[in-house]
Amino acid sequence: MSASSEAGPGGQADRLVPSVLQPAPKVDGPGRASPIWTWIGVMPFFIFALLFLILPTGFLMVGAFQDAQGHFTFANMRELLQENTLDAYWISFKVSAASALGGALFGSLLAWAAVHGKLPGWIRPTLLTFSGVASNFAGVPLAFAFICTLGRVGLVTVLLKKYADINLYSTGFSILSFSGLTLTYLYFQIPLMVLIITPALDGLKREWREACDCLGGTAYQYWRYVALPVLWPSVLGATLLLFANSFGAVATAYALTGSSLNIVTILLYAQIRGDVLHNQNLGYALALGMILVTGLSNGGYIWLRSRAERGRR
Amino acid sequence: MKGTQTSSQSRVGAWTAMIVGSLYFLIPLIATFEFSLRMRRGTYSFDAYQVVLSDPRFQASFGYSILMALLTIVVGVLLVVPTAYWVQLRLPKLRGIVEFITLLPLVVPAIVIVFGYLRIYNSSSILPLTSNERATDLLLVFGYVTLSLPYMYRAVDAGLRAVDIRSLTEAAECLGANWPTILFKVIFPNIRSGILSGAFLTFAVVIGEFTLASLLDRPAFGPYLQLIGANRAYEPSALAIIAFAVTWASMGLIQVFGSARTLAAQKP
Numbered sequence: 371m372s373a374s375s376e377a378g379p380g381g382q383a384d385r386l387v388p389s390v391l392q393p394a395p396k397v398d399g400p401g402r403a404s405p406i407w408t409w410i411g412v413m414p415f416f417i418f419a420l421l422f423l424i425l426p427t428g429f430l431m432v433g434a435f436q437d438a439q440g441h442f443t444f445a446n447m448r449e450l451l452q453e454n455t456l457d458a459y460w461i462s463f464k465v466s467a468a469s470a471l472g473g474a475l476f477g478s479l480l481a482w483a484a485v486h487g488k489l490p491g492w493i494r495p496t497l498l499t500f501s502g503v504a505s506n507f508a509g510v511p512l513a514f515a516f517i518c519t520l521g522r523v524g525l526v527t528v529l530l531k532k533y534a535d536i537n538l539y540s541t542g543f544s545i546l547s548f549s550g551l552t553l554t555y556l557y558f559q560i561p562l563m564v565l566i567i568t569p570a571l572d573g574l575k576r577e578w579r580e581a582c583d584c585l586g587g588t589a590y591q592y593w594r595y596v597a598l599p600v601l602w603p604s605v606l607g608a609t610l611l612l613f614a615n616s617f618g619a620v621a622t623a624y625a626l627t628g629s630s631l632n633i634v635t636i637l638l639y640a641q642i643r644g645d646v647l648h649n650q651n652l653g654y655a656l657a658l659g660m661i662l663v664t665g666l667s668n669g670g671y672i673w674l675r676s677r678a679e680r681g682r683r
Numbered sequence: 684m685k686g687t688q689t690s691s692q693s694r695v696g697a698w699t700a701m702i703v704g705s706l707y708f709l710i711p712l713i714a715t716f717e718f719s720l721r722m723r724r725g726t727y728s729f730d731a732y733q734v735v736l737s738d739p740r741f742q743a744s745f746g747y748s749i750l751m752a753l754l755t756i757v758v759g760v761l762l763v764v765p766t767a768y769w770v771q772l773r774l775p776k777l778r779g780i781v782e783f784i785t786l787l788p789l790v791v792p793a794i795v796i797v798f799g800y801l802r803i804y805n806s807s808s809i810l811p812l813t814s815n816e817r818a819t820d821l822l823l824v825f826g827y828v829t830l831s832l833p834y835m836y837r838a839v840d841a842g843l844r845a846v847d848i849r850s851l852t853e854a855a856e857c858l859g860a861n862w863p864t865i866l867f868k869v870i871f872p873n874i875r876s877g878i879l880s881g882a883f884l885t886f887a888v889v890i891g892e893f894t895l896a897s898l899l900d901r902p903a904f905g906p907y908l909q910l911i912g913a914n915r916a917y918e919p920s921a922l923a924i925i926a927f928a929v930t931w932a933s934m935g936l937i938q939v940f941g942s943a944r945t946l947a948a949q950k951p
Contacts, residue, residue, distance in 0.1 A: 426799020487697025
């Protein structure tokens with residue numbers, strides 16, 4: 371572990387958070403091969419992307435504006451605005467927003483403590499390695515873990531009842547509800563935030579704080595005029611990425627709540643399985659809505675990330 | 684964080700954050716482990732693990748998912764490495780579009796991608812990839828390659844940037860090597876650690892994947908986990924611990940190979 375302390379952190383975060391915006395090194399090809407051969411080299415990739423990424427997604431996006439006979443229509447969009455589907459989008463939005471904000475807040479605090487908290491040296495690599503594991507520990511096993519912890523006979527529920535005389539489930543809490551799902555999502559959202567924000571916190575130089583102190587600045591002034599103006603694009607961008615991350619999640623919610631919680635991914639899952647299929651094209655519209663939401667928040671992330679990188683130069 | 688006037692105060696705050704964080708992350712693991720030991724009444728035992736490990740459906744689905752993960756890695760590496768190499772060497776102007784495409788799987792949720800597959804590759808289409816089981820396995824592998832594109836491309840691209848591929852290519856050409864030789868005997872060994880970290884990350888993503896496998900109706904580990912979770916009491920917690928160990932092992936191996944690279948780079 372100690373050997374990786376320098377290589378681990380940045381590398382790990384870089385791997386998990388692809389960046390489109392690193393400056394491209396100028397490598398001019400020798401140009402001896404004929405142009406056609408040059409292009410054939412990347413053909414397999416583009417054909418693959420077309421067949422297994424772009425065409426399937428495009429098919430749904432077009433289908434969202436068609437009726438069962440293939441005629442152009444806005445009817446599916448109108449059906450999206452029905453109470454049931456709007457409700458699903460709203461719950462998805464609430465869970466994603468809560469887990470993104472919570473993940474951003476607690477993830478930043480943890481990363482801050484590891485980077486600038488003057489803690490022993492082993493803490494930082496340990497936190498980053500664990501974050502790499504936990505951010506990938508999503509899906510069905512994560513749901514099991516939280517049922518064992520905060521379910522009706524979960525360890526924490528039982529211990530609270532036994533020693534603190536608190537009956538968690540009589541307070542209205544349930545692991546199958548909005549708050550339970552949010553708490554579960556935080557288990558992969560916080561580590562993801564730690565991985566994304568650590569490089570940004572590394573860019574916050576210790577000298578700035580010292581300079582601020584020397585000039586008689588208070589902690590408030592340091593945060594208001596130095597740290598936050600540098601950090602906010604990174605933090606906000608990462609929050610948007612976290613939002614998209616939980617908006618598209620299926621497995622955790624499905625394993626945790628079955629189909630009892632009405633979120634978009636579970637609604638779409640049920641549509642595809644044929645449980646509630648009345649209108650196939652409505653399914654396309656649901657998918658289109660999801661792409662719009664995740665596309666917008668990811669677009670925001672990429673834009674803010676480019677701002678953050680320009681600011682660092 | 685407002686009270687960080689002095690370094691000792693800031694240290695107290697940092698410790699508090701770490702301790703609260705550790706509690707949040709460790710308690711579910713401890714609770715799950717404790718629960719998995721409770722199968723035999725009145726005493727702790729590893730019965731749940733025994734039951735799980737000897738379940739033929741566990742062995743079959745776990746084996747199936749390992750096979751799918753390995754195939755995904757092979758197809759992914761063969762697709763990504765030549766592309767990233769070629770883009771960096773000959774077509775740098777395509778870098779932007781290629782990177783954008785490799786990021787798309789983060790934008791389009793997996794459930795949407797698989798929905799598209801089910802509509803495009805159904806049994807009445809030109810390319811009926813869901814018509815029989817082997818073809819569906821192939822579609823599942825391609826789907827997993829798509830999902831792992833962001834991780835694989837990023838890892839390989841970082842590896843390629845760390846070496847001077849242009850000089851390596853020219854040197855190999857001067858010695859009369861043809862393209863397959865250059866790729867497999869020169870480029871691959873030089874970016875081995877990048878490929879390996881992409882591979883382990885892919886493995887961690889694929890091994891317990893639920894959405895694609897479930898909707899394509901393939902007998903993978905993810906759907907098996909969900910089925911057991913819906914029907915059993917103690918086995919799911921044992922399975923969760925096993926899944927966590929597998930994820931941990933994959934990430935640990937990335938660190939091992941990553942640090943091997945750093946150590947190698949430090950040598951004069």
